[in-house]
Amino acid sequence: MNGAEDRPAAARSEGTDRKLADRLQRAALPLAVFVGLMALWEAVVDVLKIPTYLVPAPSAVFLAFIRGFAEAHYLFHALITGAQAVMGFLVGTALCLAIGVLVVVFPTMERIVYPYIVALQTVPKVAIAPLMIVWFGFGIESKIVIVALVSLFPVLVNVIAGLKSIDQDRLDLMSALSASRWQILRYLRFPNALPFIFAGLNTAIVFSVIGAIVGEFVGSNRGLGFLILQANFALDIAAAFALFVVLSIMGVTLHFTLQYIQTRVVFWAESEEFFRH
């Protein structure tokens, strides 16, 4: 009756083997294209004698990448940027949840708060970044504030939408049990909002890395953003490219970590994106 249990173990492991083979096969083509592109890039740079300070060859980027970790403390700077992004992201998320709950539990709050949220969203956060450096200093605090501001909006919109999107039937079910507002929030609205919230978080995690880099551009003496500025000033374009690679590795890691948490927390709603690959 209940599928997986009844199937013999051999059949199941055969199934996973086939899945693995399928995956390898599907990964093969993109991988081949990637290698081809790198080779082409290398060849073009070599043949046309393009100077390294304009476009470095992949081999130069690779060398800069290795040298960066070995000699220039890339790992330390990446951890700084990552920590700022994650902490700002968490602060922003906590703030959104608090505002969302207030707005949903006390509906009049929405009319009061919403104009400010929209106003905040229409201001480019990059424009506020220098001010945050003035207010919160050169260190990690100003970056956390900038990241929180940048990643706030997509989460907030989804938190509010998620907490509000409850059909009347479910509310009737809770009302029939004389549930209080807080009980309705705890047992119904909040779990119901989780898939929405994670949709917002997935956007916000990308924004948070952008926010951290912007913060470092505007004022800092550590982090990947700081290193990128340094590399650009030094016309060390190979290093700049290597740093882009580090940034994208960080972005991908954060993205998939979040996706993993999502499949654990929102286990009842399938995360399509995660399974499609």
Add this chain to the structure above:
Amino acid sequence: MLSSNISGPEPAAAGATAAAPSIALEIAHLTMIYARGRTAVHALDEITLSVRDREFVAIVGPSGCGKSTLLKLISGLRLPNRGAIRLYGRAVEGPRKDVGIVFQSPILLAWRTVLENVMLPIDVLGLPQETYRRKAVALLELVGLGGFADMYPQELSGGMQQRAAIARALVYDAPLLLMDEPFGALDAMTREQMNLELQRIWSAQRKTVVFITHSIAEAVFLADRMVVMSPRPGRILKIIDNPMPRARTLDDMLKPEFGELVRQVRGLLGGQAGGEL
């Protein structure tokens, strides 16, 4: 054998007088008009009805005649424009703990297991977990979901989900059970099966049931009395006694008395719900 395990603390109001069957529910001159923009929908008109303790009453009427509205008024989820409802001697002024509701759709929460869904009223009402967990498990046994306690609702069929919803309505000892076309979405075979089970649960649990349906056969099969309603605005056309002995079997539906009762109800409905038999 299960009933001793399942019947929890006897509600104070119910069964106070063992000899003469007491009145569970009294509805007097109930009128409900929905204001919808500039138009008003006259849903119920002058409904007067008494339901005895442990009686099974079916309400039959064409679609849109106000059956669900009546149920929402009895449960205190909505308040009437005119008229009064008394439940176990107390006026209904809002949702109450002595009413269990089974809605048209199961309305189970996807993030809770079947057992946790059945326990939802216990969590909301703050009743002792240990005692009621045992009761919930026994109820799942009673509705034929013994082996499914730890599964999630989306893993169950429609009929099984509706059974879980019935267990949820029974778990907190409410003496009155309101059911709003609970089997409307099921296929004919499953529906007959569910009717048999409901009859069994009703006699094991000694509940008072108000059962809404637009299936004439279902009403006659289940009820001690059939309340036949007119099209909107819903009025009571007639209340028909059903003396057929318990426990009824599906074969009873072939008896001439059964056919006669069905004919009587259908005659009152003027063929409007004729297609339902």
